[in-house]
Amino acid sequence: MMRAWKFGDNVNTDEIIPGRYNITTDPTELAEHVFCEVRPDYAPGVAQGDVVVGGKNFGCGSSREHAPIAIKGSGAACVVAQSYARIFFRNGINIGLPILTCPDASEIAESDELEVDLVSGVITNRTKGTVHQAQPLPEFVLKIVAAGGIVPYLTNHDIEELE
């Protein structure tokens, strides 16, 4: 069972991980400061497998991969949002943080108990008794996700195989 941590629209990369903490690339260390200014309760309270739920344009701003790494390092199983900034979306996929786009994300409330099927994209809200469908990822993106990110994918494949 996963617990929802609810965020609003336009959560930017400075809010996910302020620039001053980008001096490290260590996921655990970054996770200590994730959302430290907008949700200081997140880092100490998040449990393995919880879900970060965003609104529109989640992850806008910088290209820093530190942002999805910090979220992944915190133990979150995935991000569910109405829409994403494009670099954050790619970075999440590339580092192996599942990124689900769900128009109904706004219906999920803070602390709702969720079940997320990453393959089918079906999100079950146990608290509310509702079921939502996230958009399926393109086939070549699923290849990257299945490998656990672009790095593990490329250790065994060439980039041309994505086509």
Add this chain to the structure above:
Amino acid sequence: MATLVERILSRRMGGPVKAGDIIITELDSYMSHDNTTPLAIKAWRAIGKPIKHKERIVIHFDHAYPAPNVAAAINQKQSREFIKAEGIDNFFQRGICHQVMIEEGFVAPGRVIIGADSHTNTYGAFACFAAGFGSTEIAVAWVSGRVWLRVPETIRIELEGRLAPGVYAKDVMLETARQLGMDGATYAAIEYGGPFIEALPMADRIVFANMSTELGAKCGLIASDRTTFEFLETETTAKGPFETFAPDADARYMKRIHVDVSELGPLVACPPRVDDVVPIGKLEGTPIDEVFIGTCTNGRYEDLELAASLLKGKQVARYTRTIVTPASQRIHDRLEAAGVLRTFHDAGCVVTSTGCGACIGRHGGVLAPGERAFTTMNRNFVGRMGSAEAEIYLGSPASAAATALAGCISDPRKILGA
């Protein structure tokens, strides 16, 4: 019926591509900096494949350089060791990455460049496809020379008219941000055109390409023309011949916006949103603790010369520290030769060494809780320049200079007599 981005990517792929196509494209350059290179090295080691085309790798130290603390110094030491060991020739420590990429000839019409920095879009001012990516994708490029892309749909922004005195390209870009919103161009290309853009010098065109990122765009493009070629020939080491890239007259756009710039006055983006844009008069008198003039958006010779022209013979307000950071050493040298740096010093400003400086809140102008800054930057997120309890306003170099003199937000037209 191709848009500009379709034109550029079709040429690269050797056949027509259209919005929505997924392509794996060969790249001309892949750029990263002191902040994003360490993660690229980590990903590259994990991939475990040799570097292809190391001449295409370009690495800059600019974000926190020279290192302001031990952690940054360690990061830079590790990157430097990698650069030495792999024999990466394109290693620069002489300015903001995007400005140096242009000066050093990596940018030209039709080229395809990725960078581990969100403002890589900047090169789109030269009809160069350029987009920001994460560090891992830079490592992918190191081993493959390529990247996967979805050819984006395009939003066309048609600009016409003539600017009133005291109004600049930055004000027009802020108006665009106001109209489109900070997620108004997510995943899309923005194409800027029309008579206003055609008449604009490169330093101003760059402002539009650079800030396309703030609207969520994949890239911000401007057709290449005589102005582009003359700039590349005189201001950069890029080798021609340069090619004209322009959209077809019947190109298909997802959206069109039309702005008559003649109607605009100086504008300001209010914290913490780039699209919360109001006429400067609405904020007149707001006390400001720090004015910062610089960045990849507005740290060019023309920007700093403009700011200095307002400051000449005057003093900035005693309690408003005013920081000026040229976008490159080359710009610094030109400003020095023209006596512009002296003007800043005489007016009571601090001129720092080149780089990203105060814009990333790590050194050279960090804000304390409760402070307010007026800057020429491209984004004003919470915590961007230091404390999360500080506020950042965005405007033109002229508005920044007028604000520095008054110690509070102030309309530059009052000084310009416009």
